[in-house]
Amino acid sequence: MEVVITIMLVIGAAGLLVQAVVGLGFFVSCIWEKERRASVFAGLQFLGMSAFLIVYLLLMWIGFFRTGLGLAILISGYVLAVSAAIVLLRRSAPNLQALQGTRGLIAGEVKRQDERTHVFARNRSLRPGSEQFAAFYREHPEYEEYDARRREAGGPLGHFGTIDSPHEGPNVAATLASGAIPMYLGTPEKVKPEPHFLMKGKRVNLTPEEATERIKGYVQNRGADLVGITELNPLWVYSHRGEIFYENWEDWGREIKVEHKYAVVFAMEMSFDMVGTGPHTPTAIESMGNYAKGAYIATQLASFIANLGHSAAASHFRHYEALMVPLAVDAGLGELGRLGYLVTKELGPRVRLGVVTTDLPLIPDKPVDIGVQDFCRICKKCAVCCPSNSIPVEKNQTVVNGLRRWKLNDETCFEYWGKIGTDCNVCMRVCPWSHARTFPHRIILELITRNKSARRIFSIMDDIFYGKRPKVKAIPKWARFKPGKPVWEH
Ligand code: SF4
Ligand code: SF4
Structure with a gap:
């Protein structure tokens, strides 16, 4: 019996030590993340855990756990720890809907989206007084009054950096510069490239396995952080062209044929520090920089495939033919969140x-189940923090255009972008899944992706540590527009 108690005491001490070390790790992580509130709470948590460990060691030293009461407390502690481990570590039943990708979200007739009706196409492409402008509003009078009001109020464009006015200059300059190269990558010969003349008329023989390995490796080698492949569901291809950048107006309204069977989808990480400044101008530099990266990688990948002797088309922010988020879900990169992003x-x-x-x-x-939809049902942080109330707060998704989801109001979101002159990114900044991938956050992610109880516990803890409305983070020194005033108060 004595030996058993000794083993239990040593294991207990080791468990409490590990807990304190993880607590210390989280404290360090919060300081590294420059999260003042979280650092204070994590510091208190670490002190509490350390105090608990010290008291335990003292009681162990004086032989308390060998008395009747001490043994009862020790056994209760074990029961509690084992129960907590079972509750938090076991894998919850899979979400079969998520494992079907977007097919699991379809709950009615889904119509392919006409790009001409997209808020970007209506506002960035259509020019008042043009033939296309008149034709569009004749066919879609439902948008006319709304868009006219927006135009009268100054329109959604041309107000870059307004939120940081009058100090916005350098960051607006950097945002526009970040978009300089992709402006040249949306022309028809770039998005659907011909093979290089040295490869013309040839086809490189690759098995699907070999081709997949090479394509994924190439995309990651070019700078993408994640890559996946899906069979192309035609529903996620626009029905007609709508955004025009190169005066090729004969393309406006052209029906888009679904020519390809596969889609390669890739994702680039947006800097934690820069997104943390949303909705202010540094976040727009980051968005534009990553749109540019996407255009750069997509253009080269399409060219690579053309050189292999196959047809390929790049979709990026200067030429979209396909909808990115549903394809990314089908390619297994993640799930559709409440905020409308992957x-x-x-x-x-x-x-x-x-x-x-x-x-x-x-x-x-294959599509993945990482628990996002379940987490979003309880979290709602993006909806609560959205400055334009564009994200639904309802617990469950609703069916819009045959698709079960939380439908972002892209009209009001875009209107807010127009008002502040950046692409906001507040929803992205506050999302608990956006934390820097430090060691403690990786542990939390492992838990929430496999277990329902962990999602509930860590959603509450995120509110406690980071606040229900997390503050804008300090921005990197080079992007500060007012030296000495790194953080804006809201
Ligand atoms: S980008 Fe901003 S305005 Fe748009 S949904 Fe996100 S938080 Fe709301
Ligand atoms: S903040 Fe993130 S996790 Fe929370 S509801 Fe929004 S998308 Fe889901």
Whole structure:
């Protein structure tokens, strides 16, 4: 019996020590994240855990756990610890809906989206007084009054950096510069490239396995952080072209044919520090920089596939033919979150996406269940923090255009972008899945992706440590627009 108690005491001490070390790790992580509130709470938590360990060691030293009461407390502690481990570590039943990707979200007739009706196409492409402008509003009078009001109020464009006015200059300059190269990558010959003349008329023989390995390796080698492949569901291809950047107006309204069987989808990480400044101007530099990366990678990948002797088309922010988020879900990169973006296990929603569709035979990936939809049901932080109330707060998804989801109001979101002159990113900043991937956050992620109880516990803990409305973070020194005043108060 004595030996058993000694073993129990040593294991107990080791367990409490590990707990204190993890607590210390979380404290260090919060300081590294520059999270003042979380650092205070994590510090208190670490002190509490350390005090608990010291008291335990003292009681052990004086032989308390060998008395009747002490033994009862020791056994209760064990029961509690083992129960907590079972509750938190066991794998919850899978979400079969998530494992079907977007097919699991379809609950009615889904119509392919006409890009002409998209808020970007209506506001960035259509020019008042043009033939296309008149034709569009004749066909879609439902948008006319709303768009006219927005135009009268100054329109959504041309107010870059307003929120930081009058200090916005350098960051607006950097945002526009970040978009300089991709402006040249949306032309028809770039998005659907011909093979290089040295490869013309040839086809490189690759098995689907070999092609998949090479394509994924190439995309990651070019700078993508995540890559997946899906068979292309035609529902996620726009029905007609709507955004025009190169005066090729004959393309406006052209029906988009679904020519390819596969889509390669990839994601680039957005910097934790820069997204942390949303909705202010540094976050727009980061968004634009990642749109540019997406265009750069997609253009090269389409060219690579063309050189292999197959057809490929790049979708990026200067030429979209496909909808990125549903394809990313089907390619197994993550799940659709309440905020309307893809939420990945590796980087949360802190990503920008690119797509290349192709007829090159590839091996598709499978959609994943990482617990995002369940987490979003309880969390709602993005909806609570959204400055334009564009994200639904209802617990459950609703069916919009045949698809069960939390439908972001992209009209009011875009209107807010117009008002502040950046692409906001507040929802991305506050999402608990967006935290920097430090060791403690990785442990939490492992728990929440497999276990329902962990999702509930850590959603509450996120509110306690980071606040229900997390503050804007200090921005990198080089992007500060007012030296000495690193953080804005809201
Ligand atoms: S980007 Fe901003 S305005 Fe748009 S949904 Fe997210 S938080 Fe709301
Ligand atoms: S903030 Fe919460 S509700 Fe919104 S997407 Fe992230 S996890 Fe889901």
